[in-house]
Structure formats: C-alpha cells, structure tokens
Amino acid sequence: MTLTVRPAGPGDAADICALLNAVDMIEIGRPETDLGTVESDLNAPDVDLATDSWLAFEGGRLVAYALVWADSGPGRVDGDHYVLPGHDEAAVLLLERMEARARELTAGSGVLRLQLNVAPTLDLSHLTARGYRTIRRYQVMTRSLSPAADLPPAVPAGLTLRHCADDEADRHRAHALIEETFAAHFGHVDRPYESWLDHIDGRRLDWSLVWIASLPGQGDAAVLLSRDDRTSMGWVGHIGVRKELRGRGLGGFLLRHCFAVYAARGRDTVGLGVDIHNETGALGLYEAHGMGLHYAVDSWELPLHSQG
Template sequence: MTVRPAEIADAPAIRDLINVVDLVDTGEGGYAVDEVEGDLRRAGDLARDSWLAYDGDRLVAYAVLWPASASGRLDVDHYVLRDAVSAGSLLLDLLTARAAEIAAATGVEAADLHLALTPESVLAVHALPVRGWRAVRRHHVLTRPVSPSDDAEPALPADVTIRVATSPDDQETAYRLVQETFAGHFGFEPTSYDEWRKRMDADHRDWTLTWIASRGSTDVGVLIGHNDREATGWVQNLGTVAAARGGGIATALLRTSFVEFAARGRSAVGLGVDTENAHNALHFYTGLGFQLQFAADTWRLVVPAP
C-alpha cells in the first residue's frame, strides 16, 4: 500500500472511487469530476490535508479535511472500497493526527472532526467506533423527480419577487441570508464572507443556480443550488428568515429550482435534511414530492491539541 496527497488532476480517479462506494452504500453513484475538483479546492492545504491510498496501482481510499470554523471544527470526507478497510483505517489515523497538528497551529484546545457516512459504510461498522468516533446525528437525503412537462413556473406569494444572485452584491446577500437562517441549526458554524466563499468554491460556482426571494424591498429567503452531479440537481442551502416563514417563500424558491434543473436536463433534485430539524423540514419536503433515498449519520471525534 502507498499513500500520497491528492491533486486536482486526481479528480477523475477520485470521482470513480466515490461512485463505486456510493453505488454500494446508497444505490446511486452520481458524483461528477467538477464536484470533486470543488471539494479539493476547499481544503485548507491540499498537500497536507488530503490522502489517496493505493493497493498497487488501484486507488482504494480517499480522504480530505475541510476547515469549517475558527474554533477548531473540521469536516471530513472519506471513501474506501469494501475490500480495503485497512487502507481506510490508515487514512483515518493520518487525518486524526493531522487534525491535532491543525489544532495546535491555530491555537485551539482541540479539533472537532465531523464525518458523514451511511449506516452501512464499512468505516461506520468496522473502523470508527473502535477509534472513539460517535454517531451524533442522522440526516436523510431526499430526491424528487423533475421534468419540463411536470414543473411550471410557480405563482409567487403577494409582494414577493425572486431574482438570480449573479452580482457580487447578491452573492454577499446570499451569504448573509445563510448565516441568519441557519443559525442554531445542527452543525452550522458561522464564518466570515471570505471563508464562506472558499467553502462554497465561489469562484468556480454557477451562481445562476442561486436565488434570492424578496418581500417588498426586504430580502427574506435564499436557495443555493449546484448542477455538478451527473443526473441530479442539488439544493445545498434553503433558508427563510423567521419573520417570513410559513408564507410560501421556501416553496416558491424550490419550485423555481425545479423548473431550472429540469430545463438543464436533470431528472431529479436532491437535498439533505436533518431528521431532528425544529421546523419540521422533513414533512415540508415530503409534501412537495421528495422521497427518502438514503440516511447518513454524522460521526464526531474531538482530538485534543498536543
């Protein structure tokens, strides 16, 4: 076995690995090269915060660390083939050691690692519990079919307009709305605008898939989507300010995205929802035709700085 850092040029091989793993764990493998490239660009230091494990010439495991907050939160992405658990375990140990280094370098007491995996993942079954990781939250990934014939432009609530967030000012407005509407949600970490743009891979993002809803002259809702997967459009963030909830704004934003994704040839739209969401989001999405595709657990490990 050999291990080395990932490079942007490795994206096609990483995409293939992710899709093989996802096909087994979730029943669908739809990752695209552009999405992997965006994931790699989000790393703080790609040469030190990413790992590829090879069995001979065969890529069998991949992991990357993403900075998520100034307080020590680090998000983890990790994929491993089912016949290569030892390689996946090795990468877990390497990224844990690296997380401790990052904590020490940034002056925080500990690194707080978060990793999302399906319950059937070989890492979840065989590697995480024995290393002290704990499953702390469950999310559902939901999908809904879309088509030009079935999805029409929505009728907007009174005094509500929706615009595409292509201008720099609107991109910053989208940031502010995400910070406001997701405050208090599980796993959300407030960030500066510059940090948020890096995490969103903003310089390479298609901003025509971000919409802002306004009621009168006040911006009250945002939907941030991306079209990087092979067949499914993705809703990354959907939020409405507290004073505007229950007025049909989130529904209008979603239906706007359905029309656009269908026009771009997508056959479905997907999103993730916290099963313990305080606003009953799961019921809201199923009422719009979304159905469960698979569950994913958030695993957590706190790594003290040396």
C-alpha cells in the same frame, strides 16, 4: 499484498473520482461523484495536500482516500474517508493519519467529524473502537421533474423574486440571508463572504439559479441557492426563510419555482440534503412537496486529545 500510502496531488483527481464512484455504486446503487467536485476539494485554499490528504494503494491499486480540512472555526476539523470493502488495514491506517493531523490542527483540543453513509463500505466497528460516536443524521432527498407537471407557480400577492446573476450586491445579500436563516442550525459555521464562496465553490456557481424573495414592508425575506453543475441531478444547496416570516408559504413557493426552472432546463431530478432533526420543519416541507429519501448519512465525531 504491499500497502503504500502517499499524499494526493491534482493529477490524481480522475483516479480518486473513480474510487468514489465505486463506493457510490456499493452504497447508493449508482455513481454520483463528478470529477469537478473532486478537483474542487483538491484545490480548496485551506487544504495543503502534502499534509492533509492520503491515498492508499494495495498492489498498485487505489483502495482508499482521505482528506481533512479546518475551515469551520477553532477546534473543529472535518474529513472525508473512502475505502473499498475488505481493505481494513488501509481504512484504519488512513483514520490514524487523519486523527494525527486533526490533533495538529487543533493543538490536541477539539473534534474530528466525518460524514458517512448509514451503511458505508467502511467497517463501522473501526470507528466505535476508536471512540467515534454518531451525533446527527442527514437525508439526501430527491424528486422527479417533468416540464408538463412542474409549471411555474403562481406568485403570492406582493412578492417579488429576483435572481443574483446581474448584481454583485445581490450575491452579498444572498450570503447574508443564508447566514441569518441558518444561524441556529446544528453545525452551522458563520463565514465572511469570501470564505463562504470558497466553502461552497461559489466561483463556479451560476448565480441566475440563486433567488431572493422580497415582501412589501418586509424587504428580503427568503433565499434559495441552487446549482446545476452535477451530472446526476440539479441541487438545492440552501433554502432559508427569515425566522419572523416563516409559515407564510415562502419556502414552498421557492421550492416550486426551483422545480419549474430545472424541469424547463431539461433536468429530470432535483435533490437536497436535510438535517432530520431540523427544528424549522424542513423535512416535512420537502416531503409535502414530493421529495423522498435517496439515502441517509450519519455525522460521526471523535473528541481529540493531545495523546491520541
């Protein structure tokens, strides 16, 4: 069967979304990719679709899709790679295209990183044969919600909580708190505000679902950024507490507040992603608040060399 490859275009978003949901069904048992997410990826300001994206067709059927981007600083390129099972030729061809483009973007000195389900549709022998190695594991965790069980928590003495919908300065403050509280996390990239907005698709964000907690004499102490634009569940993108104020229950309070808000909005599930090696104890915090494993993802890395 003839294999053809071409760049993606904005008009391909629906077909790409269908492919990703077919992969979701195999890997996690249900479709969880939204069209808006695919459209945001294709329209990202740092992506040139002509050079940074690929669609592979066999007999006119879309069987694989890949995308690379380089917004994480010098020497690092990130990528997505999706393929239906049994299409090894397409899988390898797109890996080759991604690697070649990543070498161009890094002048042959850096790394290419992929995030893949721990049991992906891609045959992992293709990665190990090409020199990729796993460097980190992340868990997507979820929790069921109900309006009766998830009531607003009692506010700790002296704590004040505000959302960021009404004040542009608070949006900048939320960004600053996230940068501060995530600075020591593996893989974190320090981004200025406008670049950060692009990275999180912040222009589609409902800022009333981003909260800052403050304490007397301490100022702004913690932040939780969430979003309600996914079909499958509400999503916690970031939750951070300033280092010197950890251990006071601020993270747990923000989580419980988030659960109550989303339950009241009619959501039955909330989710988040966590680095299982996170040294702040985030995994234990989430487990203590009733969150459980939905699926796990490995981060794979390939050292890039100018000669391939």
